Amino acid sequence: MDFLTALHISTTGLSAQRLRMNIVSTNLANVHTTRTRAGGPYRRKLVVMEAVPTEDFESILRLQSESLRRVRVGEIVEDTAPFKQMYSPGHPHANKAGYVSMPNVDVVTEMADMLIARRSYEANVTAIGATKAMALKALEIGRSVLKVS
Amino acid sequence: MPIKSLFGKTFHAIETSLDIAKERHGLITGNIANLDTPGYSPKDIDFRDALKDALEGTSVDLFRTNPCHFGSKISYPEPSSSSSDSINIDKEMSKLAENNLRYRTSVEVLLRKLSGLKYAITEGGR
Numbered sequence: 001m002d003f004l005t006a007l008h009i010s011t012t013g014l015s016a017q018r019l020r021m022n023i024v025s026t027n028l029a030n031v032h033t034t035r036t037r038a039g040g041p042y043r044r045k046l047v048v049m050e051a052v053p054t055e056d057f058e059s060i061l062r063l064q065s066e067s068l069r070r071v072r073v074g075e076i077v078e079d080t081a082p083f084k085q086m087y088s089p090g091h092p093h094a095n096k097a098g099y100v101s102m103p104n105v106d107v108v109t110e111m112a113d114m115l116i117a118r119r120s121y122e123a124n125v126t127a128i129g130a131t132k133a134m135a136l137k138a139l140e141i142g143r144s145v146l147k148v149s
Numbered sequence: 150m151p152i153k154s155l156f157g158k159t160f161h162a163i164e165t166s167l168d169i170a171k172e173r174h175g176l177i178t179g180n181i182a183n184l185d186t187p188g189y190s191p192k193d194i195d196f197r198d199a200l201k202d203a204l205e206g207t208s209v210d211l212f213r214t215n216p217c218h219f220g221s222k223i224s225y226p227e228p229s230s231s232s233s234d235s236i237n238i239d240k241e242m243s244k245l246a247e248n249n250l251r252y253r254t255s256v257e258v259l260l261r262k263l264s265g266l267k268y269a270i271t272e273g274g275r
Contacts, residue, residue: 002171003171003174005175006174006175006178009175009178009179009182010178010181010182012182013178013181013182013183013184016182016185017185020185048187049183049185049186049187050186051179051183051186051189054179067176067179067192068175068176068179069179069182069183069189069192070179070182071182071183071186116185117185119238120184120185120238123181123184123238123241123242124181124182126181126242126245127177127178127181127182127245130174130245130246130248130249131174131178133249133253134170134171134174134249134252134253137252137253137256138167138252138256140256140260141256141259141260141263142263143260
C-alpha cells in the first residue's frame, strides 16, 4: 500500500457517490414522467455498490494487501415497487377508469438519498485530505538535515 | 563507532510505526469508500499489536528462498473484520484523524532525532 493506492481508493468512492447523485437527479427529474421509450411510466432507479480488491502491482505481489478494498457501482437496478395511481380522467395516458400510473418515485426518499450521497462524498474528500497531509508530512523527513547551512 | 549505533533502535521503531500507520490508512480509506456498500464489514489492524509484533520480531516474516526475490520488510497481522459490526461513519472518520495524527507525530519525532544528530555532527551548531 502506498499513498497513491489510498488516493485511488478514495477516488473510487468519490465517483461512486457522484454516480449515485446522478441517479437521484434522474429520479427527481422524472418524478412525473408517465411515458418512457420502453412504454409505461418511469421506474425509479437504484445503484448497488460493491467492494472490489484493489488491483495495483503491489497488492498482487504481496498477498497481505489483499484486504484493501475499493468501491464500484456494480449495477443500476430498477425499483420493482408498484406505480402510484392518480385519478386524472383528462390525462392522455389515463386508463379506462380514469387513473394514470405515476412513477414509483418518492421525492422525500430521493432527497434523503441525496443527502446521504453528499455526506459520503464529503467523507471521501476528507480522506483524500488526510492522505495528502500524510504524504506532505513524509516529505519533511530529512529536509532539515539536507539543508546546507 | 559503528554507524549502526548512530541510527539505533529509535529509527527502526519510528520507521515501523510509519509503515503501520500507512498500511492502516489504506484500510480506513477503503472502509470510507465502502460506506454504502451493503454487506461490507470494515477492516482494521490494531496499531499497538502490529508495532509490538514488528519490534519484537514475533511476526511470521516472509522467507526469502532466492536472493532474486523481493524481500518483505515487515508483515502485518491479518486485518480483522467483524462481520457483526456494520460500518459506522463517525468511527471511521475519527480513526482516520487519529491515524493521521499518529503518522505526523512519528514524522515529527524522526525530525527531532535527525536535527539532534545534526547538532552533534556540527559540534553544537558551531
